[in-house]
Amino acid sequence: MSAANPFPPEVIAAVMRHMNTDHADDCLVICQGLGGQPTATAATMSGLDAEAMEFLAVVDGTEVPVRVPFSERLVERRQIRAEAARMYREACAALGRTPRPDAS
Template sequence: MTAPFTPEVVGAVCRHMNDDHPEDSLLICRTLGGQPAATRARATGLDAEGMEFAVTAHDIEVPVRVPFAHRLTERVQIRQEVVRMYREACQQLGLPPRPAG
């Protein structure tokens, strides 16, 4: 089976998350990634099944993989799934999510 996303797409998504949404990545990793003590999270990759992060907790960086709710096959699904994960993380932490925009 071939990977649905090219290295260019993966790189673009990771850059976008790291440049524009580092706080969202942190919330996702604290909750869905099982790293409640995380102080930093950096997107490092993704495939059809999940997203990978480098997470710093207690001054140690560890790899964390957060599975998607379902297998993704198209680029447009990536944004939808990351938004879903962000909203789920906010719900678990009792935080109101930002308005979509």
């Protein structure tokens, strides 16, 4: 853990596992709508720090890194869920899609 990343490796691993297992479609939507990769066909979360969530998106058959900033610097684990949900809702809006009702 450092000042740049208040989250220990086990927290990052747990968040990545949850996002990639339970919210794989959301990762893709976030990369398409907020990550500047509208033609991405797949995405997995690859990391996070206090400032952003990181993904690997597949664009034209090639993995490209995507970094999507949080709305504020995070300092507590509980903030991650709220930011992931916000990113998903904002990405849906940017893409003209209706978010799932449970995306809160």
